[in-house]
Amino acid sequence: xxxxxxxxxxxxxxxxxxxxxxxxxxxxxxxxxxxxxxxxxxxxxxxxxxxxxxxxxxxxxxxxxxxxxxxxxxxxxxxxxxxxxxxxxxxxxxxxxxxxxxxxxxxxxxxxxxxxxxxxxxxxxxxxxxxxxxxxxxxxxxxxxx
Numbered sequence: 001x002x003x004x005x006x007x008x009x010x011x012x013x014x015x016x017x018x019x020x021x022x023x024x025x026x027x028x029x030x031x032x033x034x035x036x037x038x039x040x041x042x043x044x045x046x047x048x049x050x051x052x053x054x055x056x057x058x059x060x061x062x063x064x065x066x067x068x069x070x071x072x073x074x075x076x077x078x079x080x081x082x083x084x085x086x087x088x089x090x091x092x093x094x095x096x097x098x099x100x101x102x103x104x105x106x107x108x109x110x111x112x113x114x115x116x117x118x119x120x121x122x123x124x125x126x127x128x129x130x131x132x133x134x135x136x137x138x139x140x141x142x143x144x145x146x
Contacts, residue, residue, distance in 0.1 A: 003117065006106050010119045016126045020134065022114040024093075024146050031085070031092050033057045035144035039091040056084065095144050096137055105133050 003019075010017050037057075040050050089112075097109055104126075108115045116133060120126035 018118045018126045018130050020116045024112040032145040035092050036088050099136050104129050
């Protein structure tokens with residue numbers, strides 16, 4: 001419905017709308033813990049919950065069992081089915097959704113998919129706006145190791 005509400009009036013006025021769909025590769029496995037902790041601090045999370053999350057991430061290793069046991073430290077993700085995983089993902093993904101976009105642009109997220117819509121009078125103008133918005137998103141994604 002949000003897409004329809006954004007596009008409908010623009011098509012009636014014969015304006016241009018560009019949509020770009022982004023998908024975070026290995027999203028839930030890619031949730032970088034320092035970015036999650038930063039997001040909690042920025043959201044002014046109560047100290048006891050922040051500490052609990054910090055402890056949850058501490059001393060975590062991935063164990064690979066083949067012929068021998070190998071432990072490898074990790075700073076990203078959680079096992080599939082983790083009850084905290086979706087909440088932590090939301091915290092880190094909000095960093096992308098909170099980027100200041102122009103009034104020409106709207107971002108919509110669902111799970112690990114991000115749809116960026118940009119409206120303009122012409123194709124070149126829409127392309128320029130979209131490229132500028134994607135540059136902001138790309139910078140933020142790199143900062144959070146997404």
